[in-house]
Amino acid sequence: MRCAKGFTLVEVLVALLILTLVVTTSLAFFYDRRLRLLRAEETIVAYQTLANEAEVQRRAPFASLAAGPHPFIADHPLLTRLPGQRTSIEVMDKGTGIREVRLTIQWRQQKRIAQMTIVRVVTTGDNLW
Amino acid sequence: MVISRREILSPNGKRSAAAGFTLLEALVTLAIAGVLIFMVVMLQSEMFRFDRDFRLNLMTHPELQAVLVRVRRDVLDADSYEHSPTSLILAGRDQQKRPIRIVYDFSEDSRARRLVFNASDEQLSLWMARGVPKLRVTTYPLPDGEVAVRLRGFDRNGDLTVDQVVEPRGHP
Numbered sequence: 001m002r003c004a005k006g007f008t009l010v011e012v013l014v015a016l017l018i019l020t021l022v023v024t025t026s027l028a029f030f031y032d033r034r035l036r037l038l039r040a041e042e043t044i045v046a047y048q049t050l051a052n053e054a055e056v057q058r059r060a061p062f063a064s065l066a067a068g069p070h071p072f073i074a075d076h077p078l079l080t081r082l083p084g085q086r087t088s089i090e091v092m093d094k095g096t097g098i099r100e101v102r103l104t105i106q107w108r109q110q111k112r113i114a115q116m117t118i119v120r121v122v123t124t125g126d127n128l129w
Numbered sequence: 130m131v132i133s134r135r136e137i138l139s140p141n142g143k144r145s146a147a148a149g150f151t152l153l154e155a156l157v158t159l160a161i162a163g164v165l166i167f168m169v170v171m172l173q174s175e176m177f178r179f180d181r182d183f184r185l186n187l188m189t190h191p192e193l194q195a196v197l198v199r200v201r202r203d204v205l206d207a208d209s210y211e212h213s214p215t216s217l218i219l220a221g222r223d224q225q226k227r228p229i230r231i232v233y234d235f236s237e238d239s240r241a242r243r244l245v246f247n248a249s250d251e252q253l254s255l256w257m258a259r260g261v262p263k264l265r266v267t268t269y270p271l272p273d274g275e276v277a278v279r280l281r282g283f284d285r286n287g288d289l290t291v292d293q294v295v296e297p298r299g300h301p
Contacts, residue, residue, distance in 0.1 A: 006150060012158060023165045031174045052294040059271040073272075078292045109215065 032057075039112075042082055046105045046114035049076045057089070057101050062122050065091045067097050070101070070113050082107035097122035134169045146277045192258035197293060199278070200255070203231050203243075204278050207297040217278065219297070229253070235264040262290055269294045 007015075049072075056074040057065075069088040079085050086105040092100045102117045150158075200217070203212065207219035217233040227247065234242040241264060242255040261280040267280040275296060282291030 016158075016161060019165055026169055026172065030176055033176070048292055052292065053278060055294045055296055056271060059273045059275060061272065064272070072295070074269075076292070079288055098237060119280065 021034070042107065042112065043114065045078050045081050046107070046112075049079055049105060049117070050103050050114060050116040051102050052076060053087075054091075054101075057103065058118060058120070062097075062099070064103060065120060067091050069104075084109055086110070096117070108127060113127055192241075193261045193282070193291075196243075196258045196261055196264070197291065200233060200278075200280055201242060201293065201295050202293040205298050207231070210278060210297060212268070212278065214267070215264050215267045215281075233266075235245075235266070237264045262293070273297060 013045045030083070042043045053072045053074050053076065060073070060083070072087040072089065076087075079087070082105065085105060088104045088106075090102045094100050100117055101120055102115060106112065107116045146163045158250045203219050203221070204217075206217040207221040209220045211218045213232070217235075219231040219233075221229055221230050221231065229248075232242075232244045232246065234244065239260055241261050243254075245253040245255075247253055262281060262284050264282050267279045267281065269277045271277055277294050278295035280291065280293045280295070281289060284290045
């Protein structure tokens, strides 16, 4: 009777190979998933920070918008979650009384980057709103 | 009758098909399978743990997103505001330009409530979000002397996960 023979070494090795393939695939899947979630979290942190800095830059005196680059001026405690982060503000003239303010965050050895640009217009001291 | 391993070997010295496994072979196989299963279980449990922490950190919880979107929109539309650490009261106008007050209540740590009142203090609506982190309201001074609303959220470990600065842009 065949069922009394037990498995051959080849059968066992094939079974182990299949099991190893399943485990390796699961490992790769878990690692990739975790990496993507981590990246998504960092992106959300970066854009929260950019939005806050934009809010501050929106109210900075127009004359104080220097060309830069210089670091963010607001207090951003969330930035500590981004490893190796570096912030910069660049201001470009886009015509008389118009300046473009580009906010940039780079992290993970400058491999990851998030940017936001706002346009400031001279409002002769009045609130634009 | 006890048959030794030597006796079930075929005459050419190879094991016959009826021999099956020795105890050692079976143990090694079980050990390998055990290690692999252990790895899968560990990965699975770590994934669940990571997800549990992650849900707040990432702000992927739909109700938290909904709170932040509503707070941002309401603050932007407000003419003025008052606040305490656990509440935010915004004075603004509805679409028919009638004065309203919007009250955010964050006094319960896992809940956020948004109440709207008219000029006669009648409650017009109530909206509630559950499963949100501890939210606290402070202010943030802007370079031109205006003071923005700062909404901060903390996860169960007390780590900062939400930090939003929004300034009211009241319409004249």
